[in-house]
Amino acid sequence: MLWMILTPLIAASLVPWLCRKLGRTTAWLAALLPGGIAMLTVLRLPMEPGEAWSVSQPWVPALGIDLAFRMDGLSAVFVILISGIGALILLYAGSYMKTDLGRLLGLLLLFLGAMLGIVLSDDLFVLFIFWELTSVASFLLIGFKHDQEGARASARQALLVTGAGGLALLAGIVLLTIAALQSGLSVGSASKISELIGSDVSTHSLFLPAMILIMIGALSKSAQVPLHFWLPDAMTAPTPVSAYLHSATMVKAGVYLLARLNPLFGHSATWHAVLVATGAMTMLIGALIAAGQTDMKRILAYTTVSVLGTLTMLIGIGTDLAIKAAVVYLTAHACYKAALFMIAGSIEYVTGTRDIEKLGGLSRAMPITALSGALAALSMAGAPPLFGFIGKELLLKAKLNLDTLGVALICAAVVANIFLIAMALAVAAWPFFRERKQSSRNAREVRLPMLIGPFVLAVAGLFVGVIPDVFDRTLGSAIASSIGGRTILMDLELWHGFSPVALTALGISLVTLGCGFALFLKLRHWLGAIKRIVGVAAVYGPARIYEKLYTGILTCAAVITRKTQTGKLRQDLRVILVFFVTLSVYPLVRTGLPEPEVLGDLLITESVLGLVLLAGALAAVHSRSRLSAIALLGITGVLIAVLFGLFSAPDLAITQIMVEALTVVLLVLTFYRLPKFAAFRERSVRWLDAIIALAAGAVMATMLYQSSLVRLPASVSEKMASLARPEAHGRNVVNVILVDFRALDTLGEITVVAMAGLGVFALIRTGRSARAKGGEA
Amino acid sequence: MNAIVFQTTVRFVTPVLLLFSIFMLLRGHNEPGGGFIGGLLAATAFVLYGLAFSMDRVKSLLRVSPPTLIGIGLLLAVISGCVALIAGQPFMYGLWLAWELPLGLKAGTVLLFDVGVFLVVLGAVLLFIISLSEES
Numbered sequence: 001m002l003w004m005i006l007t008p009l010i011a012a013s014l015v016p017w018l019c020r021k022l023g024r025t026t027a028w029l030a031a032l033l034p035g036g037i038a039m040l041t042v043l044r045l046p047m048e049p050g051e052a053w054s055v056s057q058p059w060v061p062a063l064g065i066d067l068a069f070r071m072d073g074l075s076a077v078f079v080i081l082i083s084g085i086g087a088l089i090l091l092y093a094g095s096y097m098k099t100d101l102g103r104l105l106g107l108l109l110l111f112l113g114a115m116l117g118i119v120l121s122d123d124l125f126v127l128f129i130f131w132e133l134t135s136v137a138s139f140l141l142i143g144f145k146h147d148q149e150g151a152r153a154s155a156r157q158a159l160l161v162t163g164a165g166g167l168a169l170l171a172g173i174v175l176l177t178i179a180a181l182q183s184g185l186s187v188g189s190a191s192k193i194s195e196l197i198g199s200d201v202s203t204h205s206l207f208l209p210a211m212i213l214i215m216i217g218a219l220s221k222s223a224q225v226p227l228h229f230w231l232p233d234a235m236t237a238p239t240p241v242s243a244y245l246h247s248a249t250m251v252k253a254g255v256y257l258l259a260r261l262n263p264l265f266g267h268s269a270t271w272h273a274v275l276v277a278t279g280a281m282t283m284l285i286g287a288l289i290a291a292g293q294t295d296m297k298r299i300l301a302y303t304t305v306s307v308l309g310t311l312t313m314l315i316g317i318g319t320d321l322a323i324k325a326a327v328v329y330l331t332a333h334a335c336y337k338a339a340l341f342m343i344a345g346s347i348e349y350v351t352g353t354r355d356i357e358k359l360g361g362l363s364r365a366m367p368i369t370a371l372s373g374a375l376a377a378l379s380m381a382g383a384p385p386l387f388g389f390i391g392k393e394l395l396l397k398a399k400l401n402l403d404t405l406g407v408a409l410i411c412a413a414v415v416a417n418i419f420l421i422a423m424a425l426a427v428a429a430w431p432f433f434r435e436r437k438q439s440s441r442n443a444r445e446v447r448l449p450m451l452i453g454p455f456v457l458a459v460a461g462l463f464v465g466v467i468p469d470v471f472d473r474t475l476g477s478a479i480a481s482s483i484g485g486r487t488i489l490m491d492l493e494l495w496h497g498f499s500p501v502a503l504t505a506l507g508i509s510l511v512t513l514g515c516g517f518a519l520f521l522k523l524r525h526w527l528g529a530i531k532r533i534v535g536v537a538a539v540y541g542p543a544r545i546y547e548k549l550y551t552g553i554l555t556c557a558a559v560i561t562r563k564t565q566t567g568k569l570r571q572d573l574r575v576i577l578v579f580f581v582t583l584s585v586y587p588l589v590r591t592g593l594p595e596p597e598v599l600g601d602l603l604i605t606e607s608v609l610g611l612v613l614l615a616g617a618l619a620a621v622h623s624r625s626r627l628s629a630i631a632l633l634g635i636t637g638v639l640i641a642v643l644f645g646l647f648s649a650p651d652l653a654i655t656q657i658m659v660e661a662l663t664v665v666l667l668v669l670t671f672y673r674l675p676k677f678a679a680f681r682e683r684s685v686r687w688l689d690a691i692i693a694l695a696a697g698a699v700m701a702t703m704l705y706q707s708s709l710v711r712l713p714a715s716v717s718e719k720m721a722s723l724a725r726p727e728a729h730g731r732n733v734v735n736v737i738l739v740d741f742r743a744l745d746t747l748g749e750i751t752v753v754a755m756a757g758l759g760v761f762a763l764i765r766t767g768r769s770a771r772a773k774g775g776e777a
Numbered sequence: 778m779n780a781i782v783f784q785t786t787v788r789f790v791t792p793v794l795l796l797f798s799i800f801m802l803l804r805g806h807n808e809p810g811g812g813f814i815g816g817l818l819a820a821t822a823f824v825l826y827g828l829a830f831s832m833d834r835v836k837s838l839l840r841v842s843p844p845t846l847i848g849i850g851l852l853l854a855v856i857s858g859c860v861a862l863i864a865g866q867p868f869m870y871g872l873w874l875a876w877e878l879p880l881g882l883k884a885g886t887v888l889l890f891d892v893g894v895f896l897v898v899l900g901a902v903l904l905f906i907i908s909l910s911e912e913s
Binding site for chain 2: 651658735740744746753754761764
């Protein structure tokens with residue numbers, strides 16, 4: 001199973017290079033990989049309820065984190081959807097993209113691998129790593145057109161919202177693991193989902209906080225109200241990205257996590273209440289806002305938000321019927337939504353616009369796209385006999401079994417669905433079937449790779465709808481059982497017989513369809529009004545709060561920076577030193593100042609050196625020209641090197657001398673560019689600087705003195721010295737520590753050196769180019 | 778700065794300093810020295826050369842740009858750490874060749890790491906100084 005995740009990740013790094021050699025053919029090759037994964041998974045079907053394959057490989061044994069992967073029904077359906085739709089999207093992208101194809105294919109494969117990682121991981125920490133990887137990959141994908149400010153802002157927004165959710169998820173996972181360890185699970189199994197389910201961790205007091213944090217993570221990823229706003233804004237991405245991330249994958253990751261952990265959390269009342277409430281709200285709000293849009297991709301985005309709400313709500317309800325409905329709805333939605341996104345992309349590709357008001361009459365020019373669109377839209381609207389219909393029927397029946405709460409939920413669902421049906425028809429019918437518009441003048445059918453995806457997915461919905469039995473027996477029951485944590489048999493049917501519940505459900509569903517159709521017919525007149533209402537509501541929406549918060553933090557940071565970092569070296573130094581002194585005085589005082597020891601055994605050479613050093617420093621302070629100041633500072637530096645040498649630290653001494661020499665060179669190079677050497681006549685300024693300097697010096701000296709008093713266990717240095725020769729084959733202990741015992745620290749340090757070098761390089765470069773620009777203007 | 782005496786001296790001093798820096802790098806394991814000091818010394822050698830002639834000539838002398846030096850250095854350091862991973866030891870565990878190089882040198886991942894440090898320090902210092910000199 002590991003190879004399923006690894007091959008896309010490896011391929012992701014190779015594809016951009018391959019694309020430079022092969023051009024568009026790469027898309028076909030790239031699509032083979034996820035296509036193969038999907039095929040192999042399908043060949044493993046049918047799966048029985050409760051059946052699972054698992055592999056495990058130790059990773060961080062000390063923390064009990066293993067690369068544990070497990071495929072049960074729920075994982076299998078996600079693997080098939082992610083890789084199957086992924087393959088179609090890669091193909092589609094091959095024709096859709098005009099430039100930058102290699103980068104897009106690479107990022108899509110990276111994302112695909114990360115998604116597969118999420119749905120296959122059995123270890124919560126491994127899952128989290130892949131979870132973050134999808135956030136990073138989606139950041140790069142949403143901001144794909146990185147030369148546009150809007151795309152960058154959307155990418156940042158998506159990253160911040162899902163990233164914050166990711167942090168909550170991590171905290172939740174840690175708490176859950178602690179709870180599990182304290183309830184008696186072993187280190188290895190405390191973070192394994194399959195081990196947690198069925199353990200008695202749910203009685204632990206940390207269980208509830210952990211659950212709430214995990215819920216926040218999942219809900220933010222799945223764009224639930226009030227964190228839904230990042231999804232529609234993410235539509236600035238190229239269409240293949242939207243089609244992939246926002247139909248079957250990224251946003252479904254949250255739903256997946258909820259479904260995966262439902263057997264663990266499902267007994268909690270809070271779980272049900274939060275999921276049902278958030279889900280229902282999201283379902284309604286998403287559908288209402290969708291009706292106010294005219295951009296095809298934004299309509300689809302908001303209807304996706306609505307569907308994600310429905311799925312969350314269904315998991316929250318948690319009865320057998322609700323879980324069945326969630327399974328069907330999830331699968332159907334992935335198919336038709338990806339198809340519709342791709343169709344929107346094809347239309348834009350041909351006409352140059354996505355505005356449904358400017359589109360019309362494309363059916364003659366694009367017959368196959370139109371057919372796919374019609375099928376997908378009917379599935380979305382829930383028209384019999386498509387897959388979507390079964391989903392909606394089940395949805396209604398699930399709620400009919402719920403008594404009082406059910407009535408409210410059904411009302412919400414009916415309202416939401418009326419809007420969804422109208423918008424589905426608007427997206428699929430207006431561009432194709434009403435009178436021709438200006439934009440469709442030069443329309444022609446798109447090329448084959450852009451036809452395959454929508455058509456296959458639209459037909460898949462129809463196929464499962466007509467023969468639900470196949471889905472049932474191969475996968476459906478296994479998925480439902482994974483979510484429910486108990487055996488649930490699907491037995492899907494198009495016709496549910498004459499029982500009162502079935503008839504009521506059918507009735508409601510037909511009424512909803514009718515109302516939706518009526519709304520669609522009137523939509524043209526009402527669009528303006530709905531748009532205005534949505535616009536007013538948006539002013540008070542969470543997106544505005546996010547914006548305020550974001551700009552607020554930036555302004556705050558700017559003010560602090562301006563106050564503390566004035567750009568004048570003198571002022572900056574003052575700030576740094578004052579902070580240093582104030583922050584270190586407290587711990588120094590708390591540990592108690594050391595008793596000054598009598599420096600009895602001071603040698604004459606040492607005291608003379610010390611006096612010369614002091615004299616040099618004092619002379620530097622009093623020097624009237626920069627050159628003499630540099631020279632005097634150089635003297636103190638060299639004398640310090642001599643001191644190092646006297647105290648048998650030759651390595652330090654050599655380094656100190658080299659640094660002194662190079663500092664002088666640097667100063668010489670910049671000498672003529674420095675401002676005039678300022679002599680401060682004002683007494684107050686001089687006194688202030690003197691006090692700050694003396695205080696900093698005193699604190700530093702006390703600290704050094706105090707640290708020399710700390711008697712480390714002698715064994716540490718002795719051990720290092722004694723190990724240096726036999727273990728590291730070196731006599732120079734200092735260097736052995738640097739490059740062997742503490743090599744990781746050194747690696748960090750040289751990385752800092754490298755960054756500093758590049759930083760100076762970049763600063764000087766940008767300064768120069770800015771000046772060059774200023775000169776031209 | 779085109780004093781003939783300085784230029785003539787530098788012509789001789791630079792190669793000696795460079796040799797000396799490599800000497801310091803190699804002996805670092807047993808006597809004072811090592812990648813850090815070696816890198817600083819080598820940088821000083823190049824900087825002296827640059828002061829005597831011009832930084833452009835230093836660039837052509839180097840053949841590779843300082844950022845490339847930094848990159849290669851970091852890469853060597855990381856690779857030296859990964860060798861141990863392949864051998865099934867923890868990251869950065871020092872491994873040694875069984876035989877000795879001429880001059881009684883022991884070769885191993887630690888030496889490779891030190892060479893990485895050398896290159897990073899050399900590249901970073903040269904990057905500072907070359908960018909600053911181009912500025913003025």
